[in-house]
């Protein structure tokens with residue numbers, strides 16, 4: 046069996062980063078910027094008032110000045126302002142020629158066309174210099190996953206179409222005679238397909254385009270048929286049927302269809318029967334069926350693969366070091382991803398770690414990563430975690 050990091054290296058070797066496509070700005074949030082984009086203008090495109098008040102050449106308490114006009118956001122004052130004069134000005138308005146400072150209206154008493162600067166004068170000139178935020182030609186670097194803040198910046202830069210990495214198309218195939226879809230009525234020996242939906246949600250969150258294919262039954266013909274429906278996918282994910290049972294047919298059928306296998310079985314817990322390879326133009330990931338195993342493999346393998354396809358680099362799931370809230374026993378020979386909850390006292394690892402327990406996974410917000418043969422750990426010792 047290979048290690049988790051060896052498996053990740055082999056997965057990254059199978060990844061082809063996807064090409065770029067242009068999308069309208071409103072659809073770009075959460076997408077990955079494919080190449081740097083360049084500001085089309087200076088911002089602000091003129092020196093602008095930062096406050097509502099009066100633009101003047103100089104200001105001191107006790108000065109009396111004559112108001113000669115008005116400058117608003119969107120409508121400048123075209124004249125020039127001299128000593129003894131003031132222009133009524135609003136936030137965002139272009140600063141007229143001659144104006145050196147804006148006195149906020151709270152610091153002024155107005156009487157008709159005359160203002161008196163009071164002794165409550167604040168500091169600063171209240172003027173945003175021309176090009177203070179960014180200049181035409183400045184770039185937003187790529188790759189990056191575009192946040193709402195990035196979208197606001199791109200909008201201000203007048204970038205209406207955004208080059209982003211195409212979303213990876215991911216086909217999700219559950220396997221097993223025991224499975225029915227949520228909402229259906231299961232027979233006495235049946236359960237509801239759950240992994241499929243958890244992985245679908247994770248794929249959406251990662252920025253992929255998941256597609257649920259019909260459940261493949263435990264026959265070679267059924268599995269072949271469903272795999273045949275995945276021919277436009279960048280990544281084909283099967284769930285279950287990956288182990289050694291008589292009905293675990295994924296390796297056999299994928300092999301018959303020409304899978305160039307990169308590995309089968311990883312020294313980890315849960316997730317041991319994981320397999321991967323290249324299947325035609327697509328990459329294939331065969332996840333174990335146990336619900337927690339499938340979701341853990343989703344976070345530890347599928348998520349880094351999707352990020353690599355999106356051009357975000359070939360990096361494992363990010364880890365952090367945090368103290369244990371409670372002691373944990375020694376680990377066995379496989380790298381263990383233990384379901385845990387983060388709290389103010391540190392990380393609490395759940396007692397029950399069976400890989401069928403979705404209720405425990407649902408209560409977890411982190412996986413504690415235990416190296417093979419890690420000794421028992423006391424409360425307060427640092428452990429590595431992956432947030433989920």
Ligand SMILES: Nc1nc2c(c(=O)[nH]1)N[C@H]1C(S)=C(S)[C@@H](COP(=O)(O)OP(=O)(O)OC[C@H]3O[C@@H](n4cnc5c(N)ncnc54)[C@H](O)[C@@H]3O)O[C@H]1N2
Nearest residue numbers: 219238239240241284285286287288293317333334335338
């Ligand atoms: N003799 C051995 N038995 C098993 C081994 C082994 O090494 N030797 N490995 C165990 C480990 S570890 C795992 S993990 C499981 C994985 O088995 P499969 O990938 O073949 O999965 P199935 O047998 O098809 O299903 C296992 C379990 O998960 C349920 N399942 C499957 N798909 C879904 C789904 N989409 N949603 C919800 N639940 C699903 C299925 O009903 C089974 O209960 O093998 C161990 N056995």
Ligand code: MOO
Nearest residue numbers: 315316317338400
């Ligand atoms: O290791 Mo399996 O992936 O626990 O259930």
